[in-house]
Amino acid sequence: MKLIDFIFPPRCPLCGTVTTEKDKTFPLCENCFDLQEKEKFDKITDVADYLPQNKDFYCAYKYNGVLRKAVIKYKFEGEIWMAKPFSVFIIKAIEVYGGFEDIDYLTYVPVSKKRLAERGYDQTFEIVKEISKCKGIPVIKCLLKDNKMGDNASGNKNRHTRVSERRYFFIGNKSEIKNKNVLLIDDILTTGSTIVECTELLLENGAMSVSAAVLASGRKDF
Template sequence: MRKTALALGRAFLNLVYPITCYICGEKLAENKGLCDRCLSKIETNAFGIAACRYEGVIKEALRLFKYKNAFSLINTFSRLFAEFIDRNIDMRKIDLIIPVPLHPVKLRERGFNQARLLAQPIARRYNVPISISNLIKVKYTKPQSGLNRNQRLRNLRNAFSVKKAGPLKGKKILLIDDVYTTGTTVNKASYALKRAGALEVKTLTLARGI
């Protein structure tokens, strides 16, 4: 009886407040963020470390996710990650998943760490432990966009640190972030993990700039 009532309630809400695609506005049967037509426009598996190209639909979807709290898009992002991982990464050889952290000030401003939200479904799907507090960002940095290569390197110098090296020693780690532009952020984070004793650090991002 209760399940029936809940189903009727959801049906009523969908009638009054229909679920729509974040990009084109088409009505959706379920809250998955993007319709199949918009999803088909995303160029996937374009690079060795990213699930798709940072352009068009995926670029706008990430903007809505990060700045407009379009959290249902995580369903689409998880699907894109899974398709890429199943083709390219042997998750049986990954000991630990770590999302690239935000500085505490930035985390308070945004309210969430997008890399963590992207990493959690991957950890659940492949049954791999996730660490969300050991790798930390200790330096508040300017946005990387708009900076040249040398400025990016200076901006992120000594930006990441590890709280406890023990749990990382000898581990094969999958480092997760949302966008790969020049690689400075993930390279600096990877360096901190390797200095702490990680055996190997693979990087995986949802999108990579062209």
């Protein structure tokens, strides 16, 4: 088999089986589709308790099992092709409950420049580029992650402490997001503190509304 034949057919991101975009289970193979139905995220009714400033919140799956293994491969083993199928998970989750009609811009939670240099790609940006291509909505890069701060610094701290320990900064053009509806995308939701912090930044800098979407949630309580 030529390399090009090997690369181009779409594959199920969870098991590697070749699929086609015509399959109703796409991007999953039939087997993984059936398994993932049990891991689907139900409509979240009380998410306002956790993400009070987000207009809407979308999440495709629970972060466990084979999906978790696939995400780890995607993030740490250079399996960048998974960005496309993962983008379809997020698109489908949004289209079930909301849709893209009101969204002016996509943006995302970035990795730090240090991590980007180590890894060679920003896993969430790769997914967001695919969503942008599919839905025709522009991506703006307007958030920067501080190199020095850890990934889970502020989960249990109060807002006052958090503000003094900000991990993200707004580096965009305020006039670009002024009065716009922004969809903020992250790969995995753990505590939710990252979404809260980045949403605050976008609103402080003029966005009219911020909805959030993630591939999967590791929270057990909603």
